Amino acid sequence: MKRLLTAALSAALVAGTAHSQQLNFDDTAEFDRQRTLLTAKANGPEGEPWEQYYGDQMADTAKYKKPGPYTICFSNAGVNNAWRVTGWTNMQAEVKLHPEIKELIHVDAEGSDDKQIADIDDLINGGKCSALIVSPNTTAALTPAVEKACAKLPVIVFDRGVNTKCPVTFIHPVGGYGFGIQAGEFVAATAPAGADVLMLRIVPGVDVLETRASAAKRIFKETGLNVIGEEFTEGDNAKTKSIVEDYLQRGKIDAIWMDAGATAVAALEAFEDAGLPPPIITGEDQQDFLVKWKAEGFKAIAPTYPTYQWRTPIIAAVKVLQGEAVPGPEWVMPQPAITAETLDQYVDAKMPPLHHAMCGCEKLPDYPAAWGGK
Amino acid sequence: MIQETVGSAKTRGVASIGRLPKINPVFFVLAALLVAITFSNPNFIEPTGYMNFLKRAAPLAILAAGQIYVIVSGGFDLSAGSLITLTVVGSSMLLDNSADATWWVIAVMYAVGLAVGVVNGLVVSYLRVPSLIATLGMMITLNGAAFMWSSGSPRGYLPETFRFFGRASIQGIPLIQFLPVALLVLLVVGFILFWLMHRTNLGRMLHALGDNPRAAQMSGVPIERVRIIAFVASSLSAVTAGILLGGFAGVSTDVGVGYELQAITACVIGGAQLLGGRGSVPASIAGALTLTAIFTLLNFIGLPKPTRDVVQGLILIAAVVLATYRRNRAGGT
Numbered sequence: 022m023k024r025l026l027t028a029a030l031s032a033a034l035v036a037g038t039a040h041s042q043q044l045n046f047d048d049t050a051e052f053d054r055q056r057t058l059l060t061a062k063a064n065g066p067e068g069e070p071w072e073q074y075y076g077d078q079m080a081d082t083a084k085y086k087k088p089g090p091y092t093i094c095f096s097n098a099g100v101n102n103a104w105r106v107t108g109w110t111n112m113q114a115e116v117k118l119h120p121e122i123k124e125l126i127h128v129d130a131e132g133s134d135d136k137q138i139a140d141i142d143d144l145i146n147g148g149k150c151s152a153l154i155v156s157p158n159t160t161a162a163l164t165p166a167v168e169k170a171c172a173k174l175p176v177i178v179f180d181r182g183v184n185t186k187c188p189v190t191f192i193h194p195v196g197g198y199g200f201g202i203q204a205g206e207f208v209a210a211t212a213p214a215g216a217d218v219l220m221l222r223i224v225p226g227v228d229v230l231e232t233r234a235s236a237a238k239r240i241f242k243e244t245g246l247n248v249i250g251e252e253f254t255e256g257d258n259a260k261t262k263s264i265v266e267d268y269l270q271r272g273k274i275d276a277i278w279m280d281a282g283a284t285a286v287a288a289l290e291a292f293e294d295a296g297l298p299p300p301i302i303t304g305e306d307q308q309d310f311l312v313k314w315k316a317e318g319f320k321a322i323a324p325t326y327p328t329y330q331w332r333t334p335i336i337a338a339v340k341v342l343q344g345e346a347v348p349g350p351e352w353v354m355p356q357p358a359i360t361a362e363t364l365d366q367y368v369d370a371k372m373p374p375l376h377h378a379m380c381g382c383e384k385l386p387d388y389p390a391a392w393g394g395k
Numbered sequence: 396m397i398q399e400t401v402g403s404a405k406t407r408g409v410a411s412i413g414r415l416p417k418i419n420p421v422f423f424v425l426a427a428l429l430v431a432i433t434f435s436n437p438n439f440i441e442p443t444g445y446m447n448f449l450k451r452a453a454p455l456a457i458l459a460a461g462q463i464y465v466i467v468s469g470g471f472d473l474s475a476g477s478l479i480t481l482t483v484v485g486s487s488m489l490l491d492n493s494a495d496a497t498w499w500v501i502a503v504m505y506a507v508g509l510a511v512g513v514v515n516g517l518v519v520s521y522l523r524v525p526s527l528i529a530t531l532g533m534m535i536t537l538n539g540a541a542f543m544w545s546s547g548s549p550r551g552y553l554p555e556t557f558r559f560f561g562r563a564s565i566q567g568i569p570l571i572q573f574l575p576v577a578l579l580v581l582l583v584v585g586f587i588l589f590w591l592m593h594r595t596n597l598g599r600m601l602h603a604l605g606d607n608p609r610a611a612q613m614s615g616v617p618i619e620r621v622r623i624i625a626f627v628a629s630s631l632s633a634v635t636a637g638i639l640l641g642g643f644a645g646v647s648t649d650v651g652v653g654y655e656l657q658a659i660t661a662c663v664i665g666g667a668q669l670l671g672g673r674g675s676v677p678a679s680i681a682g683a684l685t686l687t688a689i690f691t692l693l694n695f696i697g698l699p700k701p702t703r704d705v706v707q708g709l710i711l712i713a714a715v716v717l718a719t720y721r722r723n724r725a726g727g728t
Contacts, residue, residue: 100547101547102547102648103547103548103648105547106546106547106548107548250697256647256649257644257647257649257650257652258643258644258645258646258647258650259451259454259640259643259644259650261644262643262644263451263690263691263694264694266447266451267691267694267695270436270438270439270443270444270447271436271438271695283647284647286645287644287645290562290644290645294562295443309552309645309646373548373549373550373551374487374549374551374552374645374646375548375549375646375647375648376548392548393546393548393550
């Protein structure tokens with residue numbers, strides 16, 4: 022009976038939290054806030070956006086001060102896509118810049134919440150960590166584990182967030198609305214009135230991707246563009262190309278808006294193979310797209326979810342352990358978009374096709390070899 | 396054993412409705428889907444319409460034509476999808492942006508495929524590991540190998556010489572205007588696999604093995620060797636599919652994900668019996684075309700994604716039920 026009651030209670034609890042986490046992916050206030058941030062001036066050293074931040078709220082870290090050398094522990098959601106591969110390489114290189122770091126202990130959760138919860142537990146119980154960096158696999162599932170860690174040592178969260186304010190700081194770029202706004206506004210400004218826009222998205226239901234799409238849709242609606250479809254590609258090149266081919270068979274596409282650029286080249290090839298000129302397109306900072314853009318000069322923009330944010334947690338961890346203040350409880354960093362004017366700074370045919378150019382890694386040790394470049 | 400080719404099945408279907416149960420229903424399902432596609436998008440009967448469709452379906456069709464060898468022999472090959480990924484990622488690493496390397500890289504990839512098939516076959520035959528587990532292990536191993544090799548970010552582009560097979564078309568052909576190279580590859584591979592399965596002793600031994608391994612062995616079928624050949628056929632078809640997919644859409648690290656299950660589904664839609672002993676190459680290819688036609692049709696109708704998933708699932712179940720129903724009426728093997 023008791024067990025039954027516990028089960029019922031926990032089920033109710035789960036349902037409750039699930040309900041409270043029904044997030045609004047089309048939040049006007051947040052949309053406006055991120056739109057303002059995109060053009061705001063960030064604090065911090067010029068030209069080093071991984072150290073920059075908006076606002077001036079700082080977290081007091083005096084209580085975490087301790088003598089080095091430090092062991093930094095990192096619970097990573099996974100290294101399961103090209104974006105995370107670039108980011109993880111950035112972080113390892115950043116560690117080499119800090120002699121006060123004795124060791125970086127990296128645990129890869131391989132995309133599993135359960136494994137990451139266990140990983141964090143092991144790291145805390147191992148007793149070796151001076152500070153813990155967490156890149157959560159999913160927000161809600163990792164919250165209790167992060168709270169548990171906060172009680173033992175300074176915690177820094179980056180990329181996806183958690184539903185608690187206990188970490189010293191949560192490092193992330195402007196956000197999903199910002200990405201959607203940059204791409205959406207470019208299309209709206211470049212395409213003729215009433216143009217046909219195809220929206221290509223990876224998967225539904227992921228918060229950072231939903232907000233990108235809602236922001237763009239809001240802009241398309243405001244400017245009277247015609248969204249001819251919203252398709253999910255699952256990040257698959259072949260599927261993307263097929264979807265675009267099918268749309269082209271049925272009619273014209275003036276612009277392609279993408280919530281992530283991994284398959285932008287495949288979308289462009291569908292036009293190429295059909296003998297059509299390239300459309301207006303929004304991609305991302307992946308090299309294969311930048312190289313094609315540079316070579317063919319079509320109308321494009323590449324908003325980014327910068328991988329340089331993987332450098333910042335290491336910088337923050339060292340500062341925290343030395344008792345220096347860091348931006349907190351949120352460290353919001355710039356999220357630049359690559360435009361035709363700035364393309365030359367980022368395009369580099371010697372880097373691998375899936376390398377993410379907005380890495381802030383060009384001056385890090387072992388560049389470009391560690392990133393697979395030549 | 397079903398031995399009609401796509402063409403003859405169609406003509407006979409029209410000529411003699413009375414003999415309907417003898418013709419594999421997959422061809423009717425496919426024909427119905429193609430008609431439905433044409434209604435929802437009249438441009439489909441233009442060469443660009445149906446040729447794009449065939450080009451897109453070619454990798455899955457080839458994969459299904461290889462997978463059916465393993466299914467007929469009474470097993471599964473779950474490693475096919477990961478072998479596709481390994482082919483694309485490995486080729487991009489070996490090619491390293493150099494077009495001159497295309498030929499030897501393709502040769503190396505086929506050698507890798509051969510090795511994978513032989514290992515799968517040996518493990519299943521001699522270590523007596525069920526094929527579901529053996530090839531699942533192989534799938535995980537190959538995915539890991541592709542990741543280790545590229546550390547998650549392949550180093551090179553696929554040059555146009557490599558992408559030729561999956562992307563290019565031969566232009567200026569009368570009537571059809573152009574012929575995708577991928578379709579040509581499908582025709583050649585499909586014919587070879589058809590011939591081996593339905594016109595040689597090997598095919599008879601495969602069916603005997605899948606139907607009743609013990610009886611096959613008693614009657615002198617070298618069951619280990621036949622099983623290994625089945626896995627090799629599947630692996631080589633996966634490498635071929637990988638070359639076409641890499642050509643069609645370029646480098647990505649998860650290109651093969653889910654293809655093994657799609658290929659098995661295609662075989663089942665084509666009337667294959669999952670525990671072996673029954674199955675045909677043309678029907679499996681038709682199964683793959685059916686599957687692709689379902690995706691295409693739902694794309695054309697433009698239903699919202701969730702509705703599309705529901706409809707897709709229902710059509711799949713219906714197609715499989717139809718295949719099973721026919722098999723039961725025919726009274727087993």
